[in-house]
Amino acid sequence: MVPHLTTALTGPLLDMERLILGATPQIERWFRNQWQEHAAPFYTSVDLRNSGFKLAPVDTNLFPGGFNNLNPDFIPLAVQAAMSAVEKICPDAQRLLLIPENHTRNLFYLQNVAQLANILQQTGLEVRLGSLIPELTEPLKVDLPDGTSLLLEPVVRHGNRIGVAGFDPCAVLLNNDLSGGIPALLKNIEQSLLPPLHAGWHVRRKSRHFATYNQVATEFAALIGLDPWFINPYFSTCGRVNFQERQGEECLEKNVAIVLEQIRNKYAEYKIDAEPFVIAKADAGTYGMGIMTVKDPSEVRELNRKQRNKMAVGKEGQQISEVIIQEGVHTFESINDAVAEPVVYMIDHFVVGGFYRVHTGRGPDENLNSPGMHFVPLAFATPCCTPNRLANPDSTPNRFYTYGVVARLAMLAASIELEQTDPNNQ
């Protein structure tokens, strides 16, 4: 049912997988201790890149879509993990309001919302969908391709509580990343709000996340005796860029050159025969807008008007001025010559599955998470919690276990990031 991955494996990744597999007891104990110190986000998805010589997270999403792309066989894992999350965060909850993104025409996304509601219902919660669409004044039934439907209801607020008509929830789960800032409706509500408001992209910065990830990856790599670079992409930032007005080009050029030089040195150190590249993208936000691949610093100056306009605007029309320049990790996993990029899903601190974004029309050094979701999802064939020390380090269950380990490192970084940016801790 699930095609086989033809992964171009070279030595270093196999070594890393062997290292990780051999250190499983230490790794799991280390994670257990970390989760005694830090609270995992309610849910997280992590985009990984696997170059065959390097396996690294490139994006950590605290409002994951795509639950509909997971292997249906593993949905019970998600239910069980969600039971843990509810138990820790809102044990007293019976009713939960799920607030999705506003784009009602994206059926891929709405199938995600349906699957998420399904998982939460199976934990025993009553779930209703509250929409923040300003023009929505009455319930909107949306039919889904599988014959089911969703009911989006306008969020109503009474005092400091929100809900939908006739439904007063104990907890509110956001699946809306707040790229456009915090809506007034959500401010100062007394119910448990998950994830917290400061997990939204109006506050989060990829650079802060990767600075935290840098610490986590360094500690983890020391634990198992690995050069952290194998799991950690270099990055740099430029804070004041205006693509349309050509401001900040020097900063970009300089930092692109720095990161490319760092990569070149590592490639030389490990005798890796590949062309370094960086990804320049908005430091806040997601959805694959405003992303470019750069192989030479001069490319920054040579953007044409169309490219500039594309880089200037993020999700929901947000102006991009802060840019992160991140080491590009080649994608050397492919299925029938199509590039395949893994995304790992977690609920509470458990890995509950994942899938590949499989894209036929793109090269291994381009960004796959583009608007409109022009990819074919391929669910992971095995869960990420079944390492098999008798099998090869790169056998399917072990490969996925390694993916799960690296994804959990990124989730841990996000947990620490959320502690650091919590307005109540300031």
Added chain:
Amino acid sequence: MVPHLTTALTGPLLDMERLILGATPQIERWFRNQWQEHAAPFYTSVDLRNSGFKLAPVDTNLFPGGFNNLNPDFIPLAVQAAMSAVEKICPDAQRLLLIPENHTRNLFYLQNVAQLANILQQTGLEVRLGSLIPELTEPLKVDLPDGTSLLLEPVVRHGNRIGVAGFDPCAVLLNNDLSGGIPALLKNIEQSLLPPLHAGWHVRRKSRHFATYNQVATEFAALIGLDPWFINPYFSTCGRVNFQERQGEECLEKNVAIVLEQIRNKYAEYKIDAEPFVIAKADAGTYGMGIMTVKDPSEVRELNRKQRNKMAVGKEGQQISEVIIQEGVHTFESINDAVAEPVVYMIDHFVVGGFYRVHTGRGPDENLNSPGMHFVPLAFATPCCTPNRLANPDSTPNRFYTYGVVARLAMLAASIELEQTDPNNQ
């Protein structure tokens, strides 16, 4: 792959399943609150009987065998639940010693040990098997039918720590129910010992468990508006019975009569057309020895010598003197005319699967858990955590959800029972 169950469903059970399904949010919240108050055992299995009009636990095992009979598709659920258990009970553990029963010739049982070790290894623990077999002086390799093997090593003790040669574990997991009392090797050891020693059958009494279950079932039934009898079997006890010397017959006869009368009244109340019976069995211990089905009090006096001898001795030759007389629940689930009895498995407080004991040579009112395991295991087709409110209450996932709810009630009773019998709380 998994045959369909032909369950003879009558009204009351369908009503109960409908009630439970409709009350899922209240039920799950109630369980969440219970688990804030009480610590779940490391692992538990619960034998259920489903008569079509009644669904009740008849035995709760704190040293479950049979993990090899679970659906392999759901092993990841067991791994995830075991991660939770390890996290709560022994987060610092890296090495775990698993102590199995002593019967090395029972390959069914040893396959269970292998599966259990596999689950624990996948949580990231290093696992070795420590045997209490007195005559074992060096490691014994046992080949299993699937081509793998187990290594049973003699338990060694240094001061207050136990382990096997070259292996000093942080935690010890018993899969040995201590029917014969606590071996000196296990007394006063400083490592975490799971389950605690007082969970062994040298301390446990079925009557104490069902007295606690009675309280749990009553509270739960009130929550959802159900007569607790539908999930709770009547029982009584006789404390001083000697089958071989015909002592305590009067007590048995009297109590059998009382329980049969209670059942008759309930059958009349609910217009149930079935013949009441009770099961008389050892109040301590397990393994289906010393068990008899009684439909009339006079049968107690009419036992022949062979029957008396059979009733007199429990597992490992323990003399039976305390007897529990428990309401018999007919088994009306069958597959191709063979009686099928569900067993539900839990790790931490999560239901991780279950299977049916399918037995062709027995009637619906007899005990199935007989020595030598003469049954065919049939793994549950779906997990017990995926209720579907859009499907019929007796659809497969909903039936299994209901099984999971009743099994969790029995597990909760066992948790409270362990608190009450904890020597540190006396």
